[in-house]
Amino acid sequence: MVLDPDDLQYIYLTSNLLNGSIPEWIKSKDNRYQIDVSYNNFSKDSEPSTCSEYLNVFKSASSPNNSLSEACWDNHPCKEVQYSLHINCGGREITIRGVKYEDDRDLGGGAKFVPVRPNWGTSSTGVFWDTNITSEDYIANNVSALGMENSQLYTNARLTPLSLTYYANCLGDGNYTVKLHFAEIIIRGNRSYRSVGRRIFDVYIQEKLVWKDFDIVKEAKGVDKEVIKETKAVQVKNKTLEIRFHWSGKGTTASPRRGIYGPLISAISVESEFKHSKRDMRIVVGISVGASIVCLSFLICGILCWKGCLMDSQPSREEVLKGLDLQTGLFTLRQIKAATNNFDPLNKIGEGGFGPVYKGILLDGTIIAVKQLSSKSKQGNREFVNEIGLISCLQHPNLVKMYGCCIEGNQLLLVYEYLENNSLARALYGPDDDSLNLDWPTRHKICLGIAKGLAYLHEESAVKVVHRDIKTTNVLLDQDLNAKISDFGLARLDEDENTHISTKTIAGTIGYMAPEYALWGCLTYKTDVYSFGIVALETVAGKNMKYRPDENIQCLLDWALVLQREGNLLELVDPRLGSDFNKKEAIRTIKVALLCANPTAALRPIMSAVVSMLKGRTAIDEPALDQSIHGDDMTRLRAFENLSEQNAQGRSSNGSRSLIRSSDAPWSGSSNITTSADLYKVYSF
Numbered sequence: 152m153v154l155d156p157d158d159l160q161y162i163y164l165t166s167n168l169l170n171g172s173i174p175e176w177i178k179s180k181d182n183r184y185q186i187d188v189s190y191n192n193f194s195k196d197s198e199p200s201t202c203s204e205y206l207n208v209f210k211s212a213s214s215p216n217n218s219l220s221e222a223c224w225d226n227h228p229c230k231e232v233q234y235s236l237h238i239n240c241g242g243r244e245i246t247i248r249g250v251k252y253e254d255d256r257d258l259g260g261g262a263k264f265v266p267v268r269p270n271w272g273t274s275s276t277g278v279f280w281d282t283n284i285t286s287e288d289y290i291a292n293n294v295s296a297l298g299m300e301n302s303q304l305y306t307n308a309r310l311t312p313l314s315l316t317y318y319a320n321c322l323g324d325g326n327y328t329v330k331l332h333f334a335e336i337i338i339r340g341n342r343s344y345r346s347v348g349r350r351i352f353d354v355y356i357q358e359k360l361v362w363k364d365f366d367i368v369k370e371a372k373g374v375d376k377e378v379i380k381e382t383k384a385v386q387v388k389n390k391t392l393e394i395r396f397h398w399s400g401k402g403t404t405a406s407p408r409r410g411i412y413g414p415l416i417s418a419i420s421v422e423s424e425f426k427h428s429k430r431d432m433r434i435v436v437g438i439s440v441g442a443s444i445v446c447l448s449f450l451i452c453g454i455l456c457w458k459g460c461l462m463d464s465q466p467s468r469e470e471v472l473k474g475l476d477l478q479t480g481l482f483t484l485r486q487i488k489a490a491t492n493n494f495d496p497l498n499k500i501g502e503g504g505f506g507p508v509y510k511g512i513l514l515d516g517t518i519i520a521v522k523q524l525s526s527k528s529k530q531g532n533r534e535f536v537n538e539i540g541l542i543s544c545l546q547h548p549n550l551v552k553m554y555g556c557c558i559e560g561n562q563l564l565l566v567y568e569y570l571e572n573n574s575l576a577r578a579l580y581g582p583d584d585d586s587l588n589l590d591w592p593t594r595h596k597i598c599l600g601i602a603k604g605l606a607y608l609h610e611e612s613a614v615k616v617v618h619r620d621i622k623t624t625n626v627l628l629d630q631d632l633n634a635k636i637s638d639f640g641l642a643r644l645d646e647d648e649n650t651h652i653s654t655k656t657i658a659g660t661i662g663y664m665a666p667e668y669a670l671w672g673c674l675t676y677k678t679d680v681y682s683f684g685i686v687a688l689e690t691v692a693g694k695n696m697k698y699r700p701d702e703n704i705q706c707l708l709d710w711a712l713v714l715q716r717e718g719n720l721l722e723l724v725d726p727r728l729g730s731d732f733n734k735k736e737a738i739r740t741i742k743v744a745l746l747c748a749n750p751t752a753a754l755r756p757i758m759s760a761v762v763s764m765l766k767g768r769t770a771i772d773e774p775a776l777d778q779s780i781h782g783d784d785m786t787r788l789r790a791f792e793n794l795s796e797q798n799a800q801g802r803s804s805n806g807s808r809s810l811i812r813s814s815d816a817p818w819s820g821s822s823n824i825t826t827s828a829d830l831y832k833v834y835s836f
Contacts, residue, residue, distance in 0.1 A: 161261055165207075165276050165314065166190040172197035173211065187262035187276045189314075209264040209274035209316065231514075232323045232390065233270055234423040240317075240332075240416045241290040242307035246568065248546065249554045251517065252418060255309060259289030270321035277313025277398075277413065291415060293336035299377045304418040305334040312398065312413040319392040325425045327385045329356055329394065332418035335367040335374045351402035352414040355395040356385055364401060367415065377417070383424065394419065482566055484559040487511065487521055494523070500573075510569060519554060520570070524563035545612055549604030551627055551637040567637075571630045575686070576623035578632075579693050589693075591732035593632050594725075598687045598740055599765050600634035601626055605683060606758035608636075609676045617674055621682035622663045623689055662696045662706070666750050677752040683761070684708075684747030691741055693725030708748055715745060739764070742771045 162177075162184055169191040177186055178199040189209040198212055239245055239252035246252070257265050259275040266272040279288055291308040299305065309315060331354065338348055354362040361382055371378035385392070396414030403412050490511030491498050500520065501508040509521045546552075557564035572578060575597060578587040589597075601621070608616045618636065625638045659668070665681035667673040685696050688707055692698070698707045714720050720741045721734060743764045749755050756764070756772070763769045 160184060161278055162186040163262070163276065163313075164188045164191065168192055170194070173199070173208075177206065185260065185262040185278075189264070189274055189276060189316075204260065204263055207262040207264045207274060207276060209318070231321070233321050233515075234323050236271060236319050236322065236392075236419070236421040238271070238317065238419045239304060239307070240309035240418055242304070242418075245303045246552060247301050247304065249552070250420075252304065256290065256307075259309070259311070271317060271319045273309070274314070274316040274318065275311050276315070277311050279312045279413075291337055293375070297334070297336075297375055299334070299375075301377075304332055305336060305375075305377055308334070308336060308415050308417045310337075310413065310415050311396070314395065314397045315414050315416065316393060316395040317416075317419060318394075319421065320390055322387045322390050322392055322421070323423065324387050324390065325423060326383075327387055327392065328381065328383045328422050328424055329385050329392075330420040330422075331380045331394070331416060332377060332420070333367045333380070333415065334371065334377045334417050335415065336417075337415070338368060338374055348403035348412070350412060350415060352396055352398045354380070354414075355393075355397065356382060357387075357393055358395075366402075392421065482555050482557045482564070484557055484562055484564075486513070487557050487562075487564055487566070489514070490519060491521055517554075518569040520567045522565040522567070524565075545608070545614065545616070547604055547607040547612070548633070549600045549607070549635055551635045570627040570635060572628035572632060574624050575626040575628060575634065575690065576695075578628060579623060579689060580695055587628075587632070588727075589632070591728055591737065594690050595733075595736055595740060595765070597626070597628070597632065597634045598690055598744075599762065601636065601683060601686060602758055602761045602765055604634070604636040605679050606762050609679065609758050617676055618679050618682075619674065620659045620663070621679050621686060622660050623686055626686065665752065667752050673752075675752060676757065677755045680747045680755045680758060680761070681749075681752075683758070684744045684749075684755075687740060687744035687747065688723070691725065691737060691744065692723050693727060711741065711745060715741075736767075739767065739771065746771060 163186075165187045166189070169188070170193060173188060173193045177188065185205050187207040188211045189207050191211050193212045195212045198208055199206065237250055237252045238255050240255050242252075242254075243256060244252065244254040253268065253271075255273070257273070259265065259273065261278040262276060264272065264274045275289055289310055291310045293306050297305055335350065338350065349366065350368070351364050351366050353360060354365055362380060365380075367378065368374055370380070396416055398413045488494065490513050491509040492511075494507075494509055498509045498511065499507055500510045506523045509523065511519045511521050513519060551570070552568040554566045554568065556566060572587060573581075578589055605618070605621070608618060616639075618639065620638060621636070625636065627635045627637050629635060659682075661669070663682040663685050665678045667675075668678045685708060688711055689696055692707060692711075694707055696707045698710065699705060700710055704710045704713060711720075711723055714722050720738050723741055724732065724737050743761060746764075747755055747761060760769065764771050
């Protein structure tokens, strides 16, 4: 049989210890084959002058210092030494507990060396012979729901039929701990054809065989389960680290579908084991969602410390806070000043009850938002500890992520992820030149995101939390306009399965507070449900809750109730949407919002039910509403006059402290409510 050159597609010469010069026909720009000459001993001067996506020259030449082809790395020079590396193999960039895992979604190829970043790259070798070749062959996607912790790391994986190498070239010399994250997301555990096959491969680190005949399913004791393999004291020399996954012919070699044989890797984590002068700016938030006991402990200790129960002398605030062993990343003041250009007013992006907020950029390019607490506020100290404690215990896609804090001298700073699109309030009714054009699918997604975040706080997290201050300024939007709940300074823990928490101090924002909480201090999960109802109405209408279409209607909620009675709920929808929106979905959302804003707490749904109703999975229970409850002006005014008198008494007896405190998010100004008339204008129930 004679091979026709026109039928030739792939040439694999990898790992053959070939020497001499790389043939010119292999390096030709007109080459139409995919050729792999990696892991050989060709002469250095014969390497190609340009890097091609059809030619893999990874470690193709003998080199005493382990360097790579300069042609492939010219456009990706190493700019600074690093001491950690985290890669979400085959997936998008994500942040897990303050650690950023870098994007790794290049499609790869049968013979391809990819300098992905200035500090690392990948080498992929091999073709799946049992399938038609597509550009998707080298990234695996899970085929079922994943229930493990940090499942985002295992949603995708990097895949290859023969050999896959991750190469880091900017690490400081010394010893490192390497963690490799695996999960079998292709082979199934049932009796279908997808369950056929065994995946067995070898793992090399720094060219040393570390795990031979590695079987993910065997190690993890099943499919769709994570297994993390760790090895310590990995020595890095000449700033380079090499992790290689290699199929040596064992396991399944033929199957009904591709991807059964060959290495599969979900994520890589590399951390130094030594002290260094330039700290990696990525901060690890070192606490799991399940560590509720630890979170509760330091929160309680913090309260006792300020009340003088644990110490006879009065230590400095810095000593007290550091003594609490806060389970979060710690930044130095020097790092924060460098990131914010010494708190340059030009970097100020907001002002709230907590203090000013600044935009900053860390040395690794991470953009952050920094809350700065006023050094004179003792109440702010408690909020500071409260927010650190709660957010470090809570991890959810619809909650803002905290990277860490700074406790130094008289500075108390919280460091968060920076959210490009600011607050929901600004998006809905900010300046015309700064507001976002939110279409209906986006508004519905925002309402659903807030509901999911609250359902997590109330029902799913290990530490059950009542937020107490849900409003449009405390809902932030990321670059994809996903909603994230922020500002936990006023949040309260639900202790010992209490049905409610009675509070002497009413804290929150007038207009979003539930009636039973505003008048009698009765705080339950239903308090947040009421606030969500108001926020959902604002999101649909594109109007502030103070909106009054005429003098007979006091606020947005009153108007919605009138439209409900008239059977004309669609009039509430923001006119900026025109007629281009899902009318059935809009009516459903408004009805859910009104159900949440019911004046009777017992008639409000729980947030998991709200999520289900917004998705259209369950019917909306619409109890008959007594409009007189909402429209009795004298009763409403009299109640707030009493509340205002209590507020005045609180100010006279407690100095500047008040019974009602408006704590706005960092991206909005404060609102001062001082008279019963002011209260009457902005709040109705």
